[in-house]
Amino acid sequence: MEQILAIAVIAFILYFAIRMGSLLWRVAGVLIVLYLVVNYHEVALNQLENFVVNPDFAVLWDKISLAASGIWTQVTGLFQGVSA
DSSP states (O other): OHHHHHHHHHHHHHHHHHHHOOHHHHHHHHHHHHHHHHHHHHHHHHHHHHHHHSOOHHHHHHHHHHHHHHHHHHHHHHHHHHHO
16 A cells, blocks of 8 residues: 555656746656655565565455545545634
């Protein structure tokens, strides 16, 4: 599940860097993505290898639903705090 969140964060950073239009922001976005890839590629590859060796879709679905509910709780908590 961490890989999906990491991919979402990387995609958001790239989208933000491209939409800003400034060369400085684009370079900063690319550097951040490279930093994330360099630091976390081994972890992602190990988890992917473990899933390929032992594909357990029930556990994967549980992790996805747990992460989605946690994100939903955080987002709704943020908006509850703003509206209060």
